Amino acid sequence: MKVIETRILILGGGATGTGLARDLALRGIPCLLAERRDINAGASGGNHGLLHSGARYVASDAESAIECREEGAILKKLAPQCIEDTGGLFVAVEGDDEKYIADFQSMCDASDVPAHEIDIREARELEPVLSDKLIAAYSVEDGAVDPFMLSLDNLAQSVALGGQYLRNAKLIDFSKDNGRIQRSTFLDQTTGEQFAVEAEIVVNATGAWAGIVAALAGAHINILYSSGSLLITQDRITKRVVNRLRKAADSDILVPGGTVSVLGTTSVTIDSPDLCRPSVAETNSIIEDARAMIPVLDTTRYIRAYAGVRPLVLLGDSGDARNVSRNFSLIDHARDDVDNFITITGGKLTTYRLMAERTADMVCAKLGVDAKCTTRTEPLPPSTMGRWTEPGLGPKSWIQNRDADDLILCECEMVSRNAINAIVENMGGMHGNSILKAIGMRSRVGKGPCQGGFCGLRITGHLYDEGYVSEAKGIEELQSFVGRRWRGFSPILWGLPMVQADLQEALYCGALDLELHDDDDDDFTCEDA
Amino acid sequence: MIKDDTIYDVMVIGAGFAGMAAALFASAQGLKVVQTGATGGIDFSTGFIDLMGVHPMEEGKRWNSPWAAIDAAVKDYPKHPYALLKRDEIAEAIDTFTDFLAQNGLDYVGHSERNSRALTPAGTVKRTYRVPKTAWKGTLALESKAPTLFVDFHGLKGFSGKQLVETRKRNWPGLKTVRIQFPSGSGELYPEHMAWALADPAVREKLVAEILPHCDDVEYVGFPAILGLNDPQQVVAQLEELSGKHIFEIPTMPPSIAGPRLRAVFDRGLPVLGVRTLSQKMVTGVEKLGDGSFQFAVGSGAAASTVNAKSAILASGRFFGKGLRADRNSVSEAVFNLPVVQPGNRDEWHLHEFFDHKGHPVNMAGIEVDEQLRPLNAGQPVHDNLYAAGAILAHQDWMRMKCGAGLAIATAFKAVKAMKG
Amino acid sequence: MNFFDIGFIIASVVCAVGIVRRLARWCGKPTSEVSVSSLSWHRRLFLALKIFFLEILLLGRTCRTGRIRWLAHCLVFFGFMGLLLFHAMDDTITARFFPAYESTLDPWQFLRNLFGGMTLIGLALMVYRRVRLRSLRSLTRFQDWAVLLVVGGIILSGFLLEASKIMSPAVFDVMVYDYFIPEDGSDITALKAVWAKKYGVVFPEEISDSDDVFENGLSLNEDSCVDCHSDTTSAFISRPLASALHPLAPALNRSRADEVFWYLHISLCLIALAALPFGKFFHPLTTPANLMARLGRRDAAKDDVPSPAIRGLGIDACTRCGECSLHCSVGPAFSVLGNSNILPSEKLISLKGFESEASLSGQALEAFAEGSRICTECLRCTDICPSGINLQDLWMASKKAVSKVAPDSNQAIRLMEISERAAPFGECSLPPISGLADNKESYLACVQCTTCTSVCPVVAVSEDPSRDLDLLPQQIMNLLRMGLKEQTLGARMVWSCTTCYKCQEHCPQNIRVADVLYELRNTVATRLREGECADERDG
Structure with missing residues (x-):
């Protein structure tokens, strides 16, 4: 079995894991990041992409509010490529809790979160889609963040500084000796081979899976899995982030992101993070609730739904997930008699940097290394890894660099052949057996109205042309890609998406027989003959 | 509002396979026919005529004999629309339909009793009942595993010869592929435009000159379906003569040329039979008059008109064809607001896996009919003079059972027969 | 009155009448509303000077349409102007400024060949372009060839004239008769030896090639000829042309080719003068x-x-x-x-x-x-x-x-105005034509099937759609859906659309593709009128 040696092993390639890899790399400690599926495959990719101003938490969690305010300001300054500084509104409609509205300003002031009341008419001029039943509106400093670009840029810098990362690497076992993890055994899901990693310190940044991973090391964390579903609209509904001015509930936030808007979030407690997927019932309840704030959400075309799991670390006995602290948990498993094992979980996308900083501080303390954190002041350099996730970049780049052979393969988001090639090249040798899904994660491919219905087939042909896939591999990739998109597509199938889905099935099943096993039967005799 | 004073015998709603077939069969019976419908199913078809290919869906079992497959399916799904038809009727319907296509220059070919294998642009193989003559040699090549060259083009997206070779090479040796420059036009290419260009015999000659150097050790040459719009058979014949090879077409992904070819045949042929076609227009409303006949509102805006007809055949298709509509809670029928048999709520419409063999329950939703193909409400025909045909019918999943075109043509045939009495 | 005078008078009259008719036609139109841009006089003067030097003398505008075209025009313009001023009008211009002017002296002899050569190369480039560029070839008409033919004829006949004079013994005899007083018969023989060798005259008889005779000839030449005759090698086109024609020289000389070419040359010049106000001949002035x-x-x-x-x-x-x-x-x-x-x-x-x-x-x-x-x-x-x-x-x-x-x-x-257009439809008036492009609901129903592009005849006739049209219909729809309207406005597809409505009629989702394209065109037209785009376009 192949054994890789490294100082630090980071488990999990979400915002925290990639942020930690960068933080440590900047301190001169390169590490190995191992991810079970792909970058941001968990909650880091399954959230609003909201850069909190803090106003959302002023009532429930003043400490979080302050952290968000500080970290939001840092990110706007240091990672502007990942942020769209949209600004935000908090609005209340007839029937919302008047006491909450009345207290809002003073609560914001208490946490130093900038917020000021604006005239209702002005609010409706800023965002004409707002309901005419508005009764209060506040302006805040929310923004939108592209979590994929954020993680990829973090990862890119850590790799540039000597770090390594592995996709499709599933942790299967820890071997412990003397109260330390000596060796971590992985399954390479691309090749089916096992390999091991020996590290001085193992950091568990697996988000919702932190409890499961910790259990492998014999440590215990009590985690509540709270699944949250969100909906993506075909169009960008508002310019700004719009929050419902009330005690946190199911469909309070509409976040614009490039050419679309994201609406959510529900909170449903589930038994295992692997069971997380958006449901029809959640979709319906989100829309039925949100239309009071923005009526057009009732009739607009949705592109798809998606879900992520919030890992809520239980401190005591608590019922509803929203009342549990959303502050992150940094656990030194020395308490469980595993000296070189740290878990970082919980928290928010907005505070990922702070989480990485605190974790790196703990790592350095354990290593006895004296190195200061620099991510508070060092800009996050934009990378080619992350650039294709930006909505609208595909068409703009294609128009700028016109090249007769550069055909558009994804019509919805106008991602061209050259763009696909650039993405695949950037993945290096690690595209493994999910190259099409990996392209989808690293670009806008499959994220438009067709949801992979047309682009999937075109890109598969291109992958064959370029020799990235061979034999039946491309077909399997296509099936798996379309299957994956279906998780988010199936909950929103009514109206126009239903028409699109009908066309997609007519193509993939009616015309191409892709639901069946390959027909290599040479028996031409008839059953009734 | 334009008013047409003619009282038609039958209004055919829909211009897909079922609508076209219904208009054809009704006019052949001497009925005065008017037809509406926009671009839809037929324009996106592969050009293959499936009759029945898979049953039970759960097992994904393919059948060589479509007739045996129909018998098996009807046994397990007694309400399947095929249960309303005899084998002779189905065969007569398909033959009449393909005869009409042949008279208009689009021959269809197949084995007499069994399904043929056909290549799809994904590289998969599907079984179908009748294929266009221009694709037939592909079936022969595939079934005999003869050495074959797949040609594809710079600039034609979604069609990769390499993909065909890679997916099929395991048990079809002697495959190869070549990517060439189309002799007329460069940059981004579309099948319809390429087909237009091939109307010029000089372009055909250049095309053959491009591929000949790659043809040494093959018997068959497969092209994406671009070989001519109105006269594909002549184009193929000329290419065969010039190259000395067997030439065939493989359908492309939409928008392909197969649909426009079929549509062109009906656009030419139906008016000759006296059918009045209100193409690209949708029925927006319907009213039942005192004498039992229907008055339809057709089209919108300045082009709106009314049409009177003594009876109607509803062949408006499913969701893509706009025959069925879905809102967040239920599926409804778009023209007559007929009752739609459907799963309880949206949670049950679709399965968790897209490619689940069982097939999504909502695909079995649709209009339930009596043995005369009249839509039912609580077991009774909604109107004596309203019939339904094609994909809108309940208790079938044409996409998974591979019975789309056949079912459409056969039920249209039966509906016209029932109407004639 | 000789041939030249009569011809010149006729040509001048034709030319004058033509010009007057042209002017009359320009001025004879009823005056309509005229507006003149309100530029100050010194701004105008600056612009006029700029235009004169950059665009008229240096043909800057021509440069925008291709380097070969610019080069060809420069060669013809400067070459022909040189010939016109210093050669055709030598009595009025050259002789006045340079009293020692003789057409057979350098630098004039050399310059004449240089200018003529430039003009010929320029004309050859023009012919090459006309023949080589397929689209240009199909546009070429009689008058295009006529101009090239006449101007080319003038230059070619000029060179032939000069070459035939160089080799002509008859011309030599006339010159000797007019300007040379021989002391004895051997002087003529000596001079002939020099002129045959140095100047390229082709005499019918054998010419002595002994050194003594040649030395004598040289000194005679020095005394009597060089003041008016430079070495003909500086006529770097005519002299090689004469050498090339050497085998034919006796026949040409016998038939007085120099006179024939003179008539040809003068006739062509007069034709050009007479044709000046007609058709394309006038463009060097207009x-x-x-x-x-x-x-x-x-x-x-x-x-x-x-x-x-x-x-x-x-x-x-x-x-x-x-x-x-x-x-x-x-x-x-x-x-x-x-x-x-x-x-x-x-x-x-x-x-x-x-x-x-x-x-x-x-x-x-x-x-x-x-x-x-x-x-x-x-x-x-x-x-x-x-x-x-x-x-x-x-x-x-x-x-x-x-x-x-x-x-x-x-x-x-x-x-008609939109309201007028809608009026005949009464109650079922057309939906407003504006606001489609910006309203994302216009594209909500798009299922990305690309049928609009597939049926478009403009795309069909294009040899390379992405090059000729910039964007295809469905790409324009997708850009608009993504809110990237600015990227679509300049696309040639928008301007090339013939509004045949095939895209819109074939759209399975009833998206108003053609209406959107038409509206985009109106949007740009409005902006152009308002001058918003003027700077961008120039940039």
């Missing part, structure tokens, strides 16, 4: 005049409505270079419909006919009317025109005029 008159503008702004005289000047300034047609937005419509009046350069010829007294009628008028209708007023022809013709203004005026004479029912509807 094009600079038009550039000056337009002060270098390339747009068609409201503050620059020209007087009829300037309009006439503009029409005559066309050099038939064909650039406008090569850049025409509705060029693809020409490929579909085959009506050459769709192309600006050809429509201009019809416009001349239309404006003449006889006017157009029948099919010619119909074709002109159709060509005028199809024009989308995209300004591209005006922008590219190397002669600076305000084509846009001509089309705007002629469109109106022709629609009166040959009204088109569709055009009548197009000319």
Whole structure:
């Protein structure tokens, strides 16, 4: 079995894991990041992409509010490529809790979160889609963040500084000796081979899976899995982030992101993070609730739904997930008699940097290394890894660099052949057996109205042309890609998406027989003959 | 509002396979026919005529004999629309339909009793009942595993010869592929435009000159379906003569040329039979008059008109064809607001896996009919003079059972027969 | 009165009459509304100087349409001007400034060959372009070849004339008779030896090649000839031409080829003079005049409505270079419909006919009317025109005029205001045409099937759609859906759309593709009128 040696092993390639890899790399400690599926495959990719101003938490969690305010300001300054500084509104409609509205300003002031009341008419001029039943509106400093670009840029810098990362690497076992993890055994899901990693310190940044991973090391964390579903609209509904001015509930936030808007979030407690997927019932309840704030959400075309799991670390006995602290948990498993094992979980996308900083501080303390954190002041350099996730970049780049052979393969988001090639090249040798899904994660491919219905087939042909896939591999990739998109597509199938889905099935099943096993039967005799 | 004073015998709603077939069969019976419908199913078809290919869906079992497959399916799904038809009727319907296509220059070919294998642009193989003559040699090549060259083009997206070779090479040796420059036009290419260009015999000659150097050790040459719009058979014949090879077409992904070819045949042929076609227009409303006949509102805006007809055949298709509509809670029928048999709520419409063999329950939703193909409400025909045909019918999943075109043509045939009495 | 005088008088009269007729035609038009841009006089002077040096002397405008074309024009312009001023008008100009002028002396002899050579190379490049560029070849008419033929004929006959004079013993004899007083017969023999060897004369008899004779000849030559005759090797084209013709020399000399070529050369010059005010022959005068008159503008702004005289000047300034047609937005419509009046350069010829007294009628008028209708007023022809013709203004005026004479029912509807257009439909009025492009609901239903592009005839006739049209219909719809309207406005597809509505009729989702394209075109037209895009376009 192949054994890789490294100082630090980071488990999990979400915002925290990639942020930690960068933080440590900047301190001169390169590490190995191992991810079970792909970058941001968990909650880091399954959230609003909201850069909190803090106003959302002023009532429930003043400490979080302050952290968000500080970290939001840092990110706007240091990672502007990942942020769209949209600004935000908090609005209340007839029937919302008047006491909450009345207290809002003073609560914001208490946490130093900038917020000021604006005239209702002005609010409706800023965002004409707002309901005419508005009764209060506040302006805040929310923004939108592209979590994929954020993680990829973090990862890119850590790799540039000597770090390594592995996709499709599933942790299967820890071997412990003397109260330390000596060796971590992985399954390479691309090749089916096992390999091991020996590290001085193992950091568990697996988000919702932190409890499961910790259990492998014999440590215990009590985690509540709270699944949250969100909906993506075909169009960008508002310019700004719009929050419902009330005690946190199911469909309070509409976040614009490039050419679309994201609406959510529900909170449903589930038994295992692997069971997380958006449901029809959640979709319906989100829309039925949100239309009071923005009526057009009732009739607009949705592109798809998606879900992520919030890992809520239980401190005591608590019922509803929203009342549990959303502050992150940094656990030194020395308490469980595993000296070189740290878990970082919980928290928010907005505070990922702070989480990485605190974790790196703990790592350095354990290593006895004296190195200061620099991510508070060092800009996050934009990378080619992350650039294709930006909505609208595909068409703009294609128009700028016109090249007769550069055909558009994804019509919805106008991602061209050259763009696909650039993405695949950037993945290096690690595209493994999910190259099409990996392209989808690293670009806008499959994220438009067709949801992979047309682009999937075109890109598969291109992958064959370029020799990235061979034999039946491309077909399997296509099936798996379309299957994956279906998780988010199936909950929103009514109206126009239903028409699109009908066309997609007519193509993939009616015309191409892709639901069946390959027909290599040479028996031409008839059953009734 | 334009008013047409003619009282038609039958209004055919829909211009897909079922609508076209219904208009054809009704006019052949001497009925005065008017037809509406926009671009839809037929324009996106592969050009293959499936009759029945898979049953039970759960097992994904393919059948060589479509007739045996129909018998098996009807046994397990007694309400399947095929249960309303005899084998002779189905065969007569398909033959009449393909005869009409042949008279208009689009021959269809197949084995007499069994399904043929056909290549799809994904590289998969599907079984179908009748294929266009221009694709037939592909079936022969595939079934005999003869050495074959797949040609594809710079600039034609979604069609990769390499993909065909890679997916099929395991048990079809002697495959190869070549990517060439189309002799007329460069940059981004579309099948319809390429087909237009091939109307010029000089372009055909250049095309053959491009591929000949790659043809040494093959018997068959497969092209994406671009070989001519109105006269594909002549184009193929000329290419065969010039190259000395067997030439065939493989359908492309939409928008392909197969649909426009079929549509062109009906656009030419139906008016000759006296059918009045209100193409690209949708029925927006319907009213039942005192004498039992229907008055339809057709089209919108300045082009709106009314049409009177003594009876109607509803062949408006499913969701893509706009025959069925879905809102967040239920599926409804778009023209007559007929009752739609459907799963309880949206949670049950679709399965968790897209490619689940069982097939999504909502695909079995649709209009339930009596043995005369009249839509039912609580077991009774909604109107004596309203019939339904094609994909809108309940208790079938044409996409998974591979019975789309056949079912459409056969039920249209039966509906016209029932109407004639 | 000799041949030259008579010919010159006739040619001059024809030329003068032609010019007067032209001027009369420019000025004879009733004056319409004229507006002149309000530039200060010193700004005007600056512009005029700039135009004169950059665009007239250095042919800067021509450079925008291709380097070969610019080079060819520079060669012909400077070459021919040199010949005209220093050679054709030597008595009036050269002799006055250089009293020692003799046409057979250097540098004049050398310069004549240089200018002639430049002109010939330039003309050859022009012929090459006309023959090589397929699209240009199809636009080329008789007058294009006529100009090239006459100018080329002048230069070629000039060279042949000079070559035949170089080798002619008859010319030698005349010169000897006029300017040389021989002391004895051997002097003539000696001089002949020098002239045969050094100057290239081909004598019928054997010429002595002994050194003594040659030495003697040289000193005689020094005394009597060199003041007026430079060595003919400086005639670097004519002399090699004479050498090349050496085998034919006896025959040419016997038939006095020098006189034949003189008549040919003079005749061609006189023909050119007489033809000057006609057709393309006039462009060397009208094009600079038009550039000056337009002060270098390339747009068609409201503050620059020209007087009829300037309009006439503009029409005559066309050099038939064909650039406008090569850049025409509705060029693809020409490929579909085959009506050459769709192309600006050809429509201009019809416009001349239309404006003449006889006017157009029948099919010619119909074709002109159709060509005028199809024009989308995209300004591209005006922008590219190397002669600076305000084509846009001509089309705007002629469109109106022709629609009166040959009204088109569709055009009548197009000319209506939207409210007027909707009026006949009464209650079921058309939905408003504006606001489609910006309203994302217009594309909500799109299922990305690309049928719109697949059925588009403009895409179909394009040899390379992404090159010729920039964006295809479904790409424009997707960009608009993503809110990237600015990226679509400049696309040639928008201007090339013939509004045949096939895309819209075939869309399975009833998306108003053609209406959106039409609206985009209106949006840009409005902006152009408001001058918002002027800077961007120049940049």
